[in-house]
Amino acid sequence: MHYKLALLGFGNVGRHLARLLMRKQDELRQRYEITFSVVGIATGRHGAAIDPDGLDLEQALQAYESGHGLEPLSRLPVDDSLDFIHKCGADVLFENSPVNHATGEPAVTHAHTALELGMHVVTANKGTVVHAYRQLTNLAAARGLSFRFESTVMDGAPIFSLFRHNILAAQLKSIRGVLNSTSNLILGVMEQGGSFEEGVRRAQEMGVAETDPSADIDGWDAAIKVAALTTVLMGIPTKPQDVQREGIRAITPEMIAQARADGQRYKLVCSARRVGAAVETRVRPERVGIESPMYGVDGTTSIIQFETDVLGLLSVVETDPGPETTAYGLLADFVNIVT
Amino acid sequence: MHYKLALLGFGNVGRHLARLLMRKQDELRQRYEITFSVVGIATGRHGAAIDPDGLDLEQALQAYESGHGLEPLSRLPVDDSLDFIHKCGADVLFENSPVNHATGEPAVTHAHTALELGMHVVTANKGTVVHAYRQLTNLAAARGLSFRFESTVMDGAPIFSLFRHNILAAQLKSIRGVLNSTSNLILGVMEQGGSFEEGVRRAQEMGVAETDPSADIDGWDAAIKVAALTTVLMGIPTKPQDVQREGIRAITPEMIAQARADGQRYKLVCSARRVGAAVETRVRPERVGIESPMYGVDGTTSIIQFETDVLGLLSVVETDPGPETTAYGLLADFVNIVT
Numbered sequence: 015m016h017y018k019l020a021l022l023g024f025g026n027v028g029r030h031l032a033r034l035l036m037r038k039q040d041e042l043r044q045r046y047e048i049t050f051s052v053v054g055i056a057t058g059r060h061g062a063a064i065d066p067d068g069l070d071l072e073q074a075l076q077a078y079e080s081g082h083g084l085e086p087l088s089r090l091p092v093d094d095s096l097d098f099i100h101k102c103g104a105d106v107l108f109e110n111s112p113v114n115h116a117t118g119e120p121a122v123t124h125a126h127t128a129l130e131l132g133m134h135v136v137t138a139n140k141g142t143v144v145h146a147y148r149q150l151t152n153l154a155a156a157r158g159l160s161f162r163f164e165s166t167v168m169d170g171a172p173i174f175s176l177f178r179h180n181i182l183a184a185q186l187k188s189i190r191g192v193l194n195s196t197s198n199l200i201l202g203v204m205e206q207g208g209s210f211e212e213g214v215r216r217a218q219e220m221g222v223a224e225t226d227p228s229a230d231i232d233g234w235d236a237a238i239k240v241a242a243l244t245t246v247l248m249g250i251p252t253k254p255q256d257v258q259r260e261g262i263r264a265i266t267p268e269m270i271a272q273a274r275a276d277g278q279r280y281k282l283v284c285s286a287r288r289v290g291a292a293v294e295t296r297v298r299p300e301r302v303g304i305e306s307p308m309y310g311v312d313g314t315t316s317i318i319q320f321e322t323d324v325l326g327l328l329s330v331v332e333t334d335p336g337p338e339t340t341a342y343g344l345l346a347d348f349v350n351i352v353t
Numbered sequence: 354m355h356y357k358l359a360l361l362g363f364g365n366v367g368r369h370l371a372r373l374l375m376r377k378q379d380e381l382r383q384r385y386e387i388t389f390s391v392v393g394i395a396t397g398r399h400g401a402a403i404d405p406d407g408l409d410l411e412q413a414l415q416a417y418e419s420g421h422g423l424e425p426l427s428r429l430p431v432d433d434s435l436d437f438i439h440k441c442g443a444d445v446l447f448e449n450s451p452v453n454h455a456t457g458e459p460a461v462t463h464a465h466t467a468l469e470l471g472m473h474v475v476t477a478n479k480g481t482v483v484h485a486y487r488q489l490t491n492l493a494a495a496r497g498l499s500f501r502f503e504s505t506v507m508d509g510a511p512i513f514s515l516f517r518h519n520i521l522a523a524q525l526k527s528i529r530g531v532l533n534s535t536s537n538l539i540l541g542v543m544e545q546g547g548s549f550e551e552g553v554r555r556a557q558e559m560g561v562a563e564t565d566p567s568a569d570i571d572g573w574d575a576a577i578k579v580a581a582l583t584t585v586l587m588g589i590p591t592k593p594q595d596v597q598r599e600g601i602r603a604i605t606p607e608m609i610a611q612a613r614a615d616g617q618r619y620k621l622v623c624s625a626r627r628v629g630a631a632v633e634t635r636v637r638p639e640r641v642g643i644e645s646p647m648y649g650v651d652g653t654t655s656i657i658q659f660e661t662d663v664l665g666l667l668s669v670v671e672t673d674p675g676p677e678t679t680a681y682g683l684l685a686d687f688v689n690i691v692t
Contacts, residue, residue, distance in 0.1 A: 172519035179518035180511035182688040307670050324681040326674040333666035342663040349521040
């Protein structure tokens with residue numbers, strides 16, 4: 015089967031996806047009989063290009079990186095992102111516009127429009143899940159399409175798909191995880207005797223933290239992930255502001271030292287626990303001991319633990335994810351949809 | 354859809370499966386529109402029962418546990434296990450006869466016969482995978498059926514299904530894991546100052562080790578798991594005797610103490626690593642440091658790590674699996690096949 019793909023959003027994730035698609039082209043054909051062409055790419059500030067016969071990805075990357083922009087490659091004029099979606103004619107839209115934590119827009123509208131036009135939607139944008147999971151999933155189902163978002167939590171590691179395909183007929187009782195790299199890096203630097211500010215700098219140097227790292231440090235990023243997990247895996251719609259949230263600003267070197275002396279480490283722990291028909295969701299610094307798989311989670315490594323009625327406690331650890339892993343989650347969603 | 358199930362093997366796993374089927378009956382109907390009847394149960398030494406209208410599982414468990422045997426419940430005479438397979442008329446056979454590491458028999462013949470007769474086969478029996486994976490998988494495919502075996506490694510935790518449904522279009526470069534509970538328990542007891550023999554006794558008291566624990570201690574159980582993983586996930590047929598194997602008999606209290614002093618722990622590590630078109634497989638005690646997710650794996654907890662070309666290092670940890678978890682793997686395979 016041949017699929018026409020469109021990439022809306024051509025930042026770090028979108029460009030890694032383009033490279034991954036090139037690298038996996040032969041493998042997709044040989045293992046899954048999937049062929050594809052990328053009929054459209056829309057960037058934030060470098061224009062957009064549509065070619066019904068397929069764009070040359072190498073050329074598109076060069077046009078982007080040279081700063082010339084994508085317009086010269088386009089066979090159609092493109093006004094804006096909605097115009098792009100209407101004109102691209104794709105079978106699958108990869109929605110990777112920047113996350114808007116407060117409303118999920120414009121990504122929600124992008125996804126909605128693409129589904130209405132008959133495209134599958136794959137996204138790494140947490141905003142769509144937190145703000146419109148039910149709406150987009152129902153719309154997709156009504157059209158015989160799929161809305162997928164594996165890359166929104168723990169990069170490309172299979173989390174959502176685990177409960178779609180593997181852990182079936184199970185009751186999910188609780189979730190715990192360490193899901194924010196910036197906080198984890200800062201706590202690690204403080205364990206080595208560094209200051210909070212040094213930790214922030216390290217995370218920024220590594221390209222993990224934003225210039226303004228508050229969303230990470232104050233637990234918002236973690237709260238959004240908890241909300242997404244709870245909404246999708248427990249079926250209980252949850253907004254980030256519903257999550258009890260305490261960041262790592264109040265953690266002092268003395269507290270870190272005391273924990274170490276007791277054989278423990280501070281981790282910014284995400285959690286969601288069913289209580290009757292409701293759920294208790296929380297982000298807060300906790301001390302964990304060596305008996306916990308969270309104990310060894312360092313740097314940008316992340317972990318998620320699922321407690322169900324049928325398996326003991328199942329943990330998934332993603333060690334040192336590289337820049338390709340988020341892009342890989344998008345690719346895996348695509349392959350999963352069409353096979 | 355209604356499915357007729359047959360349970361061949363009614364030991365600990367088979368009986369837990371029966372209880373789990375009863376417990377999940379409503380959930381399967383409500384969430385997946387699956388209904389089922391168990392039309393046959395064959396035990397090792399308590400006879401067999403076939404009832405085309407469905408057996409009462411509670412009654413079957415009582416008949417087994419009271420020692421009266423299952424014959425009184427049967428509407429047909431049953432000569433032996435092959436006769437059972439021919440007469441049971443099931444859609445799905447759960448093959449849980451005892452493992453024969455040397456040949457895989459009689460489980461391989463059971464599975465083969467059931468597939469020939471048009472049944473899906475689900476098994477927790479490692480022998481079938483190590484000795485006949487390709488044969489049984491090809492036969493199943495030719496008949497439009499499935500042969501599944503999630504419970505053969507790490508109980509019910511999703512391992513094989515992860516590469517069937519989640520980690521798609523990926524190259525698996527290496528596998529590492531701690532997959533033998535007896536060895537891990539013994540090493541743990543020795544870390545607490547106990548002797549090797551005390552460790553063996555503890556594992557036996559917990560029902561984890563056999564009366565003769567050599568298969569665990571000498572690394573055979575781990576080697577079989579490595580062979581199964583390599584055969585299925587890397588596509589390279591591997592026998593347990595192909596695996597470089599070193600058990601834990603040579604580990605002394607002094608070695609354990611030295612490792613601890615260095616901040617490390619001994620683990621019986623399973624590994625498989627692609628080298629060109631071949632694979633290097635190994636079971637041996639290794640010292641691991643706190644940076645490894647293996648470090649915190651205690652007691653009956655197990656871990657497996659996958660290195661691919663698309664995700665960093667992905668680890669799955671199953672903490673304190675209960676007796677139901679192997680049975681759950683069988684149930685999940687069944688649901689996966691029919692949904």
